[in-house]
Amino acid sequence: MQKNETNLPFAVSHRFEVTPRLARFLFSVVQFQARIGLAGLVAIVGLALVPAALAQETRDEDEKPVPILQGSAGFITSFDAGDAHVDPIATPVVLVPVGERWLFESRANFETDMVQLPGRSGFHGQVEKQVDYAQLDFIANKYATISVGRFLTPFGIYNERLYPVWIRNLQSDPLILPVGIGPSNSSTGVMVRGGFKARPQFDINYTVYFSTLLTTTPVDSDRFAGGRAGIFIPRARLEIGGSFQHLLQQERSNLFGFHAIWQPMALPLDIRWEYARSKRGSGYWLEPAYKLSQLPFLRNEMRRTQLVARYQQFFTGQLAGDELPPANTKQFEFGVNYYFIDGLKFTTNYGRQFSSMGNKNIWTLGLTYRFVVPLGPDGGRR
């Protein structure tokens, strides 16, 4: 979409005259402000500006973004060392585009880990509520977007890009996921990020961020600063990158990681890899996923079927990590996904974990669904 420079919300007239009528108006504003306080005035002006910004004209009326409610729902059952878990998950996402350069986005997560309790029949568990992100984005120019609020910590690729149940290929989290993402997978602060074509052969993407300490559940976060940078080579469909973070509390340590995504041109294959290292532990995971679309029989079914495997290792660090395995661990998983449509997926996998704390089997079976609901006229041609 091309920018319509004449309709930017910052355009102001240079002619300014103070007439008696304007003076009376300004006086009444000052009086009103004295009654409701500065914060109240700012809130009212802000509320008044939102519909004005929403009402801005764009070049193509059909392509003017509309607020939407999207997200995913999943029903996952797993057997972890013989214990059955039932996990209904719902993650609604609200997107409110404002004008041509602003976006408010928020995602909440409602998840219940239901287990069988001794002496009681059925499955029981409490709903865990969490605000994954609630951020205001300002697209400053083609190189930078500024985000403030609560955002997913951009350390590695899994937390920010692959976490939702409808996206992830295997429903279990990688062992190293808790490394570098904070106490609730999110940060609270400010972030600058962007992606641009550096050369015709490759794109560069980057993120730098600062997060402050918050101890209020469910919006808690750690105090740290960090960044991530990556190079994407479209011709090879290869992305490689690295992450860095400096913890500004507790042991004030450095964390770093690397990631890669490769989709070979000749095969319906995705290969994802991630490595992370911190004082609390280090490890990696490697996840190939292959679609059976090249098989010459049952074409309609085969192109919807995906075989996935993941091998991962975790090594304990100098310090204990709350959510990290307490001992060196290896884990192999194998799974099958079947896409009824792109938003509805049946998923199952089997895994075996090897650890000095004891080996165990992990089974998972589930159904995930992704939905999109416009919260206004969608511009569809009926």
Next chain:
Amino acid sequence: MKGNWMLFFCLAAMTFLAGTAVAQERAKSEKSSKSSDDAQLLAACSDPANGNTWPQKTPRASQANHSTSSEQPERAEGEQRFRENCGRCHQPPHKFPPRVMASAVRHMRVRAMLTDEDMRLILKYMTQ
């Protein structure tokens, strides 16, 4: 007891969703099989590397018949950008209404750090 009710409710909801989606899918497959032109275009637009030949692309494919020749290179470029960028993380989505797509693409510009040009071409491709 409350947990059991929640369990039954979730199972029923997911079964309903699955049934609805499968029925929708069948209806679309039947519709698409009626048009041999669309099927040919669909095959032409398919991506053998990803196996992503969703029947939802049929309306867009049929519209492509009417697009002018000057729009074709941009459309092809948009499709290529779409496959390179969107498919890196998730299954390519089906077509949404234009204004919904505009919001989704802006969201992805921030989240997936799409370039300015990627955003413009993908939006054009997905709303044609």
